[in-house]
Amino acid sequence: MKLIAGVDIGNSTTEVCVGGVASDGTLEFLSSVSRFTTGTKGTVDNVAGIKTALEMAMEKLNRPVGDLSLIRINEAAPVIGDTAMETITETIITDSSMIGHNPSTPAGAGTAVGELLSIRHLGQGDTGTPYIVVADRSVTYEAVAELLNKAMERMQIVGVILQADEAVLVENRLKKKIPIIDEVRNVDMIPEHKMAAIEVALTGDSVRMLSNPYGIATLLDLDAEDTKAVTPIAKSLIGKSSAVVIKTPHGNVKENVLPAGEITIVSKDGNRRTINIDEGAVPIMNLLEESGEIQDMVGEAETNVGNMLSGIKNNMENLTSEQTGSVHITDILAVDTLAPVLISGALAGETCMEKAVGIAAMVKTKQLPMERIAQVLTEQIHVSVKVAGVEAVMATLGAMTTPGTTLPLAILDLGGGSTDAAMIDETGTVRMTHKAGAGELVSMLIQIELGLHSRTTAEEIKKYPVGRVESLFHMRLENGGMHFFEEAIDPRLFGSVVLIEPHDLIKIEENVAMEKIIQVRKEAKQKVFVRNALRALREIAPEHNIKKIPNIVLVGGSAEDFEVPEMLMEELAKYKIVCGRGNIRRTEGPRNAVATGLVLSYIGGKHDDE
Amino acid sequence: MTTNKPTILVYVYEPDRAIINEIQAGIEEEGVLFEIIPKTEINAFDLAFEAANESVLGSGIGISGKEVVLQMRNLNRDKPVFRYHEPDDQTCRKLGANSARAVKKMPFKI
Secondary structure (H helix, E strand, C coil): EEEEEEEEEEEEEEEEEEEEEECCCEEEEEEEEECCCCCCCCCCHHHHHHHHHHHHHHHHHCCCCHHHHHEEECCCCCCCEEEEEECCCEEECCCCCEEEEEECCCCCEEEEEEEEEEEHHHCCCCCCCCECCCCCCHHHCHHHHHHHHHHHHEEEEEEEEEECHHHHHHHHHHCCCCEEEEECCCCHHHCCCEEHHHHEEECCCCCCCCHHHHHHHHHCCHHHEEEEHHHHHHHCCCCCCCEECCCCCCCEEEEECCCCCCCEECCCCEEEEEEEHHHHHHHHHHHHHHHCCCEEECCCCCCCCHHHHHHHHHHHHHCCCCCCCEEEHHHEEEEEEEEEEEEEECCCCEEEEEEEEEEEEEHHHHHHHHCHHHHHHHHHHCCEEEEEEEEEHHHHHHHHHCCCCCCEEEEECCCEEEEEEEEEEEEEEEEEEEEEEEEEHHEEEEEEEHCCCCCCHHHHHCCCEEEEEEEECCEECCCEEECCCCCCCCHHCCEEEEEEEEEEEECCCCCCCCHHHHHHHHHHHHHHHHHHHHHHHHCCHHCCHHCCCEEEECCCCHHHCCCHHHHHHHHHHHCCCCCEECHHHHHHCCCHHHHHHHHHHHHHHCCCCC | CCCCCCCEEEEEEECCCHHHHHHHHHHHHCCCEEEEEEECCHHHHHHHHHHHHHHHCEEEEECCEEEEEEEEECCCCCCCCHHHHHHHHHHHHHHHHHHHHHHHHCCCCC
């Protein structure tokens, strides 16, 4: 029996499939393996990953790699994807003029207005002026309460700002109830002797007065001009449970609209179309569709989008070591998003949601040097290696091993860097397309919108359902169900939102509500995969009519996602299309289609390649 | 002795003054009621186990001298949520807060 291996190098994973061909020509699939791709797809760096994957696949058969008679590598599509994000508005609040955060236990709901005074300078206060007292961590709650109680006998104290988490402790010891805000990290940055308004919301509610420009105007006695200037402050205090607004002369707050810049789309027919990025994702995508086949895209110099697109190109030039100027962006997917941006001059680590646009771009490179990879691989493992077949055709061949499929058949390859589609009809004609934007853009959107520190957490949120640990013995699942643990779980998970991995629970360190995670995750997947699927299918469909595609098989890494296939099925059901997650060779699920196709095509093809 | 008030029970045997003060402050800041009850048992594990199972809220603390244990109802006696020997002030404050967060179903301060 001859052993043949198919190798598929993707943006994120390298897939291997090993098949045995008997002397009568019958084929039996023996093993398959999926490994991370080493280096950028289409470069010699891939060889390391291919070798490991081949070794693992052969190990399953207890045979050395040298026993293979032939390795077939796909002619990878010469497209590489990258993602980037830029904010297009920016709030700058200087001179520490506000605090807005969510301490877990502030005290004394209500609002107050007064002059700011440090607890160390209580003696300097007059009798007639209302004061808001500021105390740092070094003064104990007992001392704060005692000093305030004594001072209240001769002066008017209307509110307190604390650095330590001790609001309730102080309140319980005060003779008079006043609003107290705690956990303000940088109290030393609060300017003394300025007028300030403070507000603590009722439990479970958020601030009302200070998140309303007219509320601030009422409390701080502002004219129309100043009221306009504090609007960004009010906006950034929406949803907070406590807030302070400090009146600084000549309001040092402004909301900048950054020069977002224009994108110019150059069509193959020479037409140039230009659009400003702050029009949002939908008009950009519409213009892109109008433009037909695309030669290149450029951003206006010295603007955010310009920097973003040239950044992507530079990245690609470095990776593929092509000459400057030879890399062209042939497709983008633009997505509207909101990014929490740290406010400059913030006293408690406040952020503001700024309008942003996320872009996945696809770069068409020169033919990838697959022959070179084949050559290096042969030198290293002494097995003959052949570059065979176009990726999309191989994927379609592999996809046809899914039970219940028939020609004409379309595949949607949901990968990491790009969403590809191909359609093969009864005559064997193949139409295919590659669209920018897939799994990696989804991860980026999740990371940005939830304000996560690490991309890894975003990747995990994309992959696993969430739950909330409600006791040491049970957790609430995102579908409302409950899961019980036989033994008490790690107390560090108690009360937290966790990701449910098959054999483990991963705690999300950031303080984000479960509902928010679910909403952001689903929206990101909709924005990227559903939109891209329709875009790609429309392009390959007969007469660009999606309804003329009878069945679609989903393949690729992102087809394994726990909800993306369902989303696509729902969307495509409107067009009366049979669509579902592939099950390659009845066993592999949506993975391994290309590698399988490569082995299959050996049987169907001529054997002069040995 | 059992009580029907919704409180966190703190069972103590010759407790260290500073430790008990900080634990109290921790619970108080979180806004949960508590009772401190002197006991004759010496072992902090036993004290905490009993306190948690007798507390209406299912959260109990045992303090014996400078040994502190936080327990929740139905947990194994020998596997408490937290246990410290001669903890510093900050640790005690957090332990107090955590006994309250156990009741409020909020993530612990670690």
